[in-house]
Amino acid sequence: MRPAVKQIAIIGMGLIGGSLGLAIKAAQGSNIEIVGIDTNKLALTIAKQCGAADLITTDYKTGVENADIVFLCTPVLQIAAHISEIAFHVKKGAILTDTGSTKTYLMEKIAAVLPREVHYIPGHPMAGREKSGIEAAECTLFRDKWYIVIPDAKVDSRAMETLCQVISWTGARITQMNAAQHDRCTALISHMPHIGAAALVTLLQYSEDQETSIKLAGGGFRDTTRIASSNADMWADICMTNTEPIADSLDKFSQIISDVAEKIRQKDRNSIHAFFANAKARRDALLRLEQQFSE
Amino acid sequence: MRPAVKQIAIIGMGLIGGSLGLAIKAAQGSNIEIVGIDTNKLALTIAKQCGAADLITTDYKTGVENADIVFLCTPVLQIAAHISEIAFHVKKGAILTDTGSTKTYLMEKIAAVLPREVHYIPGHPMAGREKSGIEAAECTLFRDKWYIVIPDAKVDSRAMETLCQVISWTGARITQMNAAQHDRCTALISHMPHIGAAALVTLLQYSEDQETSIKLAGGGFRDTTRIASSNADMWADICMTNTEPIADSLDKFSQIISDVAEKIRQKDRNSIHAFFANAKARRDALLRLEQQFSE
Known part of the structure; x- marks a missing residue:
C-alpha cells in the first residue's frame, strides 16, 4: 500500500518551488498541506497569497519536521550549504528530493550527511524560464515537460513510487537516468545555449558600434540571447x-x-556551406525526434 | 517633381523578393506593375498566383528593360555573378538596388561594371526568417523593420527620394549608414547569432548522448538554435x-x-557570476534601447 502523503515542505519559494506548490495545490487542494520555507519573507507572503503554500516559515527546522516529502528548490550551492542542518530535522521514513540543475556534485554532498532513515531521491524538472522568483511561478510550469528522477540502485521502491505520484500531479512526464549522463546531457543541451547566449551579448561590449548594432537587432538576436537574461546566481552555481x-x-x-x-x-565556401547545411539538417532531425518524444 | 514609378522588376522571387512584391502590390495595387524574374519556374508560377508579381519571366534581359527600379534579391554571390550581364539591360535613369546581407563586397563588384546612367543605391532590409523561398513570403515581412539604405556621396537625390518612397510602401523604417559600418554591425548582431546557433547544433554531433540530450531540450535550446535552420546557401555567401x-x-x-x-x-565563481550578471544587464539595457528606437 502506498504511504499517504499529507504534508509537503518546499524549501525555496522561487520560480520552481512556487510553481510546484501551485501545481500540487491545483491538483490536490486540501488533501495536501504545503509548507513554504524561505529566508525571503516577501517571497513567503506572496507564496501564501497566491496559494502556493498553506503554511509559511523562515525556519526550516520546524518547517520540515512533519513533512512526508521535502523538496529542496534553492540554487544548488545553497542546497549544499544547508543540507547538513536540514537533513537531521526531516522525519524518519520521509522522502527528501531536490530540483537542482546539476546532480553529481549535489548527490555526493547530500549522501555524505543524510541520516539513513530518510529516502533521498534526486530530481530535476526540465522547466526553466528566463524570469525567476515567486512572481514568475505558474501552476502549469511543469505540464508536459520532462521531470528527470535519478534513483540509485538501493532506492526504496515505495518511496520512489510515492515521489513519482506527487510529480505526476504537476502534469510533468517522468524519465529516469543516472547522474553522470544527466550532467553531460544538460551541459550540452541547456548549459551551452545559456553560456553561448551570454557570450553573444558580451561580444557586443567590444564593439565601437554597439548602439547602431542593437538598432539593427532582428528577431534572431533577440531569440538567440533571450536566455542571457536568466538568473546569474543560479547559472554561476x-x-x-x-x-x-x-x-x-x-x-x-x-x-x-x-x-x-x-x-x-x-x-x-564548400566547408562553410556544409557547416550550415549539416546544422540545419541536424536541428530539423532533432526537432522531429523531440516531437516523437512528445507524442 | 518626383519621377513616376510605374514598373518595378524584382530579380529573385524568394522570401525577400516575393515579400517585396506582395507588400508593394498591397500598398499600390494596379498603380505599380511588378515583373518577377527568377530561373526557378515554379517560384515564378507561385509568385504570380499569390499576387507577388504581375508579369513573370526567366529572362532578366527583357524582364528589367522597362523597369524604373530593379531590386536584386538573390543571394549575394549570385548577384555578383550576374550583375555585369544585367546592368547593361537596365534602362537609362533607372534605379538599381539590391537587398544583399553584406554590402562592401557587392558594392565594389557592382560599381566596377555599372553604366553611369543607372543609379545604384544599395539596401538591406533587416527582416529575415528561418524559412526561405516564395512559399514563406509575406506582405507584412518588412513592416516596422529597419531597411538600411547606403547612398554614396554622389547619390542622385531624386533617385534616393524615389527609392525611399517605394521602400516606405512596405511599412519598413528607413535608416542610413555607410557600408563598412553596416558590415561590422551585421557581423555582430546578425551573423554571430547565426553561426553561434549552427555551432551549438554542431556540438551535439560530438555527444554520445545525442538522443537523450535532445529529449531534454527545453525552450532554451529550441529558441537559441532556431536560426540554425536557415538557408545554407545564403549564409555561406x-x-x-x-x-x-x-x-x-x-x-x-x-x-x-x-x-x-x-x-x-x-x-x-565571482568571475562567472559577473559574466552572467553583466550579460543580463547588457541585454536588458539593449532591449530597452531597441524599444526606444521602435517608438
Whole structure:
C-alpha cells in the first residue's frame, strides 16, 4: 500500500518551488498541506497569497519536521550549504528530493550527511524560464515537460513510487537516468545555449558600434540571447557544480567557432556551406525526434 | 517633381523578393506593375498566383528593360555573378538596388561594371526568417523593420527620394549608414547569432548522448538554435562576402568562450557570476534601447 502523503515542505519559494506548490495545490487542494520555507519573507507572503503554500516559515527546522516529502528548490550551492542542518530535522521514513540543475556534485554532498532513515531521491524538472522568483511561478510550469528522477540502485521502491505520484500531479512526464549522463546531457543541451547566449551579448561590449548594432537587432538576436537574461546566481552555481562536462563542451564549442573563422578566412565556401547545411539538417532531425518524444 | 514609378522588376522571387512584391502590390495595387524574374519556374508560377508579381519571366534581359527600379534579391554571390550581364539591360535613369546581407563586397563588384546612367543605391532590409523561398513570403515581412539604405556621396537625390518612397510602401523604417559600418554591425548582431546557433547544433554531433540530450531540450535550446535552420546557401555567401568582420568577431567570440571555460575550471565563481550578471544587464539595457528606437 502506498504511504499517504499529507504534508509537503518546499524549501525555496522561487520560480520552481512556487510553481510546484501551485501545481500540487491545483491538483490536490486540501488533501495536501504545503509548507513554504524561505529566508525571503516577501517571497513567503506572496507564496501564501497566491496559494502556493498553506503554511509559511523562515525556519526550516520546524518547517520540515512533519513533512512526508521535502523538496529542496534553492540554487544548488545553497542546497549544499544547508543540507547538513536540514537533513537531521526531516522525519524518519520521509522522502527528501531536490530540483537542482546539476546532480553529481549535489548527490555526493547530500549522501555524505543524510541520516539513513530518510529516502533521498534526486530530481530535476526540465522547466526553466528566463524570469525567476515567486512572481514568475505558474501552476502549469511543469505540464508536459520532462521531470528527470535519478534513483540509485538501493532506492526504496515505495518511496520512489510515492515521489513519482506527487510529480505526476504537476502534469510533468517522468524519465529516469543516472547522474553522470544527466550532467553531460544538460551541459550540452541547456548549459551551452545559456553560456553561448551570454557570450553573444558580451561580444557586443567590444564593439565601437554597439548602439547602431542593437538598432539593427532582428528577431534572431533577440531569440538567440533571450536566455542571457536568466538568473546569474543560479547559472554561476550550475557552472561551479558541473565543471568538467561544461568546460569540456565549451572547449569543443570554442574549437568549432575557431574552425569556422579559419575556413572563412580561407574563403572555403564548400566547408562553410556544409557547416550550415549539416546544422540545419541536424536541428530539423532533432526537432522531429523531440516531437516523437512528445507524442 | 518626383519621377513616376510605374514598373518595378524584382530579380529573385524568394522570401525577400516575393515579400517585396506582395507588400508593394498591397500598398499600390494596379498603380505599380511588378515583373518577377527568377530561373526557378515554379517560384515564378507561385509568385504570380499569390499576387507577388504581375508579369513573370526567366529572362532578366527583357524582364528589367522597362523597369524604373530593379531590386536584386538573390543571394549575394549570385548577384555578383550576374550583375555585369544585367546592368547593361537596365534602362537609362533607372534605379538599381539590391537587398544583399553584406554590402562592401557587392558594392565594389557592382560599381566596377555599372553604366553611369543607372543609379545604384544599395539596401538591406533587416527582416529575415528561418524559412526561405516564395512559399514563406509575406506582405507584412518588412513592416516596422529597419531597411538600411547606403547612398554614396554622389547619390542622385531624386533617385534616393524615389527609392525611399517605394521602400516606405512596405511599412519598413528607413535608416542610413555607410557600408563598412553596416558590415561590422551585421557581423555582430546578425551573423554571430547565426553561426553561434549552427555551432551549438554542431556540438551535439560530438555527444554520445545525442538522443537523450535532445529529449531534454527545453525552450532554451529550441529558441537559441532556431536560426540554425536557415538557408545554407545564403549564409555561406554572407560568410564569403563579409570575411574580415565575421572572422574577427568569431575570434573574439571563441576567446570569450575559452575564458569562461578557464574560469569554470579555476572554480572562479565571482568571475562567472559577473559574466552572467553583466550579460543580463547588457541585454536588458539593449532591449530597452531597441524599444526606444521602435517608438
